[in-house]
Amino acid sequence: MATENKNLSVYDKSKIPNAKKLRFGIVVSEWNDKITHALYQGAYDALADCGAIEENIVRWNVPGSFELTYGAKKMILTQEVDAVIAIGSVIRGETSHFDFVCSATAQGIKDLNVAYDVPVIFCVLTDDTLQQAIDRSGGKHGNKGTEAAIAAIQMAVLG
């Protein structure tokens, strides 16, 4: 199902565990910062809506999406979090750099989920245009940050 058929901000709160006892790390890329801050706000608001408390939400910024892997690893090793949300916005330019950044970031975050017992949520938009990114960070398709926050809660209590 493509995003256009599923609003990213819709969730059934009655089916989401309460997050009051959970601690979250959120690593935010500064590239396309208007987009990534909107994603962060969506994630923060959803975590709070589900019971998370402010002092249990730790935010770190990194230069770009490629650095999300290292930032998330450092968050896991030092902050005693139950889940990490990695937030980025990669927008295609003139060269193939987009493909390398997207692939490396996705693979790096996947590798963290394998290497450590803390879920790392892939909240990285990989868009061909700025409008696509706007549409998915609080626009007509909702906010992927919201979706990522709900996934973080669900994965934090898994098992």
Ligand SMILES: Nc1c(NC[C@H](O)[C@H](O)[C@H](O)CO)[nH]c(=O)[nH]c1=O
């Ligand atoms: N073009 C985008 C980048 N590029 C920067 C890389 O992520 C990385 O910071 C740099 O290569 C140094 O290691 N990053 C994004 O997050 N979004 C882009 O559109």
Ligand SMILES: CC(=O)[C@@H](O)COP(=O)(O)O
């Ligand atoms: C995703 C990128 O790295 C890209 O935005 C950089 O732009 P360009 O490919 O034109 O150098």
